[in-house]
Structures are given as C-alpha cells and as structure tokens.
Amino acid sequence: MQERDFFENENKKETVTIKCAGCGANMVFDPETQMLKCPHCATVTDFEKSSKVLELDILSAFENAEVWKDDSSVYRCENCGAVVVLKVGETATGCPYCGTAHVVKSTELAGLKPNAVIPFTVTKETALENSKTWAKKKLFAPTKFKNNLHAEDFRGVYQPSFTFDSQTETIYQARLGTRHTRVVGSGKNRRTETYIVWRTVSGVYSDFFDDVLINADTAYSQSVLNKISPFDNGAIKTYDSEYLTGFMAKRSDRKIEDCWQDAKVCMDQAIKQRVLSRYHYHVVDYFRATTNHSNVTYKYVLLPLYLLNYRYNKKNYSVHVNGNTAKVVGKTPVSALRVLGVVGAVIGMIAIIGLISYFFA
Ligand SMILES: [Zn+2]
Numbered sequence: 013m014q015e016r017d018f019f020e021n022e023n024k025k026e027t028v029t030i031k032c033a034g035c036g037a038n039m040v041f042d043p044e045t046q047m048l049k050c051p052h053c054a055t056v057t058d059f060e061k062s063s064k065v066l067e068l069d070i071l072s073a074f075e076n077a078e079v080w081k082d083d084s085s086v087y088r089c090e091n092c093g094a095v096v097v098l099k100v101g102e103t104a105t106g107c108p109y110c111g112t113a114h115v116v117k118s119t120e121l122a123g124l125k126p127n128a129v130i131p132f133t134v135t136k137e138t139a140l141e142n143s144k145t146w147a148k149k150k151l152f153a154p155t156k157f158k159n160n161l162h163a164e165d166f167r168g169v170y171q172p173s174f175t176f177d178s179q180t181e182t183i184y185q186a187r188l189g190t191r192h193t194r195v196v197g198s199g200k201n202r203r204t205e206t207y208i209v210w211r212t213v214s215g216v217y218s219d220f221f222d223d224v225l226i227n228a229d230t231a232y233s234q235s236v237l238n239k240i241s242p243f244d245n246g247a248i249k250t251y252d253s254e255y256l257t258g259f260m261a262k263r264s265d266r267k268i269e270d271c272w273q274d275a276k277v278c279m280d281q282a283i284k285q286r287v288l289s290r291y292h293y294h295v296v297d298y299f300r301a302t303t304n305h306s307n308v309t310y311k312y313v314l315l316p317l318y319l320l321n322y323r324y325n326k327k328n329y330s331v332h333v334n335g336n337t338a339k340v341v342g343k344t345p346v347s348a349l350r351v352l353g354v355v356g357a358v359i360g361m362i363a364i365i366g367l368i369s370y371f372f373a
C-alpha cells in the first residue's frame with residue numbers, strides 16, 4: 013500500500029508543470045544558471061538535482077528498464093518521421109531534424125526512460141556565435157549561408173545514447189613481423205634486400221572500459237556523435253523531467269542489445285591497439301582474440317545538442333553544436349563561384365611567381 017502511494021506521488025511530481033511565481037508562464041530549463049527560468053520575466057527557481065547516477069546492471073536491463081509514462085508527450089514530424097519526447101504540457105513548435113513545423117502530437121509510446129542526462133550548459137546564443145566562427149573558416153561556403161545563421165533556427169534537442177562499462181579479460185594470439193635488411197649477392201649483383209622476421213605472440217590482457225558511448229537513435233550517425241564528442245562526464249546528472257523543459261528529446265529506437273554489440277566492437281578495436289602497442293612490429297599477419305566481459309553496466313543518457321537545418325540549392329545541410337562543450341560539427345554548402353575564385357587566385361599566384369622568377373632569375 014505504502015509503495016503504491018510512493019509511486020503515485022512520484023507520478024504527480026513528474027506531471028506538474030512549474031509555473032512562474034511572477035507571471036504564471038511555464039518555466040524552462042536555463043543552461044546558464046542550471047535552474048528553471050521564466051522566458052517572460054526572467055524569474056528563476058531551482059529544483060533538486062542529483063549527480064549520483066546509477067550504473068544499471070546489463071543483465072537486468074531488459075526486464076527492469078523503466079519506461080516514460082504520463083510525464084511526457086510524444087510528437088511525430090510529418091515530414092521526416094522523427095519522434096520526439098517533450099515534458100507533458102509543452103508543445104513542439106518545429107522539428108529539430110528537418111526544420112519544418114509539421115510536428116503533430118502522437119499517441120505512440122515514448123519508450124525507455126533515460127536514467128541520466130548531461131544538461132545543456134551552452135546557450136543558444138553561444139551555439140550561434142561558435143557556428144558563425146566555424147562557418148567563417150569554411151573557404152568554399154557561400155556568403156549567403158554564412159550570413160543566414162540565426163539563433164531562432166537552432167533547436168535544442170537531447171539525443172539518446174547508452175554508455176557501457178565493462179571489465180574485460182582477453183586471451184589473444186598474434187603473428188607479428190619486423191622488417192630487416194641484408195646485403196646479398198656479390199660484384200655487380202650486390203644489393204640490399206628487405207626481409208621479414210615473423211614471431212607468434214600470445215597472452216592474457218585485462219582492462220576496464222568506462223563509459224563507452226553508443227548512439228541509441230538509428231537516424232543519427234555514430235560518426236557524427238564521435239566527432240561531436242567528448243561530453244563532460246563529470247556534468248552528468250540523474251534524469252529529471254525539469255531538464256527537458258524548453259527542450260525536447262529524441263525517442264530512442266535502438267535496442268540496448270544492439271547498442272551493446274556496437275560497444276563490444278569498439279572495445280575489441282581498442283583492445284587490439286592496446287595489446288599490439290606492447291610489442292615492437294612492422295606488420296601484423298593476424299590477431300585473434302576472445303574477450304570475456306564481466307560487471308557490465310550501462311547508463312541511458314540524454315546528450316545535449318543544438319541542431320540547425322539549412323536548405324541550399326534543394327539540398328539539406330545541418331550544423332550540430334555540442335550543448336555541453338559548444339563544439340561545432342557540420343557540412344556547409346559549397347559555392348561554385350567561391351571555388352572558382354579560390355582556384356583562380358591560386359593559379360594567378362603561381363603565374364605571378366612564375367613570371368617573377370622568369371624575369372629576375
Ligand atoms: Zn515570469
């Protein structure tokens with residue numbers, strides 16, 4: 013009975029939208045103060061935060077995972093199909109992935125509830141400033157693109173991800189070669205040739221992996237996530253729906269089992285590198301390894317990103333800004349005119365240098 017009451021209270025707490033004491037507007041999470049702030053009158057109010065993020069046991073992940081309930085509402089983009097989760101009571105105004113406004117409320121389920129969040133610490137204004145600096149350095153980007161970056165087009169979205177910890181023990185065997193040279197032949201045929209000395213090595217290698225980051229959204233690429241990383245893991249907090257206010261979260265559509273398989277591949281690559289770094293070699297014939305994982309834990313973490321979508325010559329481009337470190341990753345359109353201009357300038361320079369050396373050499 014008591015347990016039931018506890019859960020009911022929990023749900024009640026989650027579904028309350030915090031209103032501004034000054035003017036009654038909905039408060040939203042403010043990256044600068046890390047508090048809830050009123051977008052109209054700037055009143056701030058704090059909420060309880062916890063840095064004690066639980067590492068969850070992977071063995072029980074599939075049965076005990078908590079789901080997002082009535083504390084959230086689900087919206088679907090009619091243009092690109094992206095499904096985002098908002099704090100209940102908030103309305104999606106546009107899609108962070110394609111930039112259109114065709115986002116409608118959906119009856120779909122929100123899926124697994126995150127247990128951790130890296131809150132936004134970067135403001136939209138800083139994201140914009142950094143993007144402008146980044147775009148300025150892009151030699152071939154059209155001026156129209158550089159001048160059309162606006163704060164209101166950036167949308168803050170939490171990207172779903174899993175981090176895995178694992179204690180590994182690897183039994184390995186490898187055949188490694190070192191290159192040597194020797195002088196062969198005599199007289200006119202005397203020459204230096206290269207030969208390889210092979211040896212087989214084997215052993216046991218133990219390691220501990222902390223927070224291997226795997227993307228939990230099929231529509232988002234792991235390589236973009238790797239480029240925009242790292243995120244400051246020291247900033248990680250226990251998930252609370254207050255962090256979501258004023259932002260939205262992409263719904264995860266990847267199974268944790270599949271993400272764990274990806275994490276194992278990442279660890280295998282790291283283990284191979286670390287083992288091989290113990291030896292002196294020039295070539296690898298083969299590397300065979302079997303790794304045993306123990307004490308595997310995971311966190312389901314929301315990562316803060318600002319996304320800006322840009323259409324240029326009927327093609328889509330996007331700029332991604334890390335909402336925790338302000339790092340910018342993206343592709344800019346290429347202006348044919350600017351490429352011609354730069355190529356022309358280079359050819360001109362070469363011609364001038366050629367002429368100068370012709371006349372003065
Ligand atoms: Zn207010």
Ligand SMILES: [Zn+2]
Pocket residue numbers: 089090091092093094107108109110111112
């Ligand atoms: Zn969309």
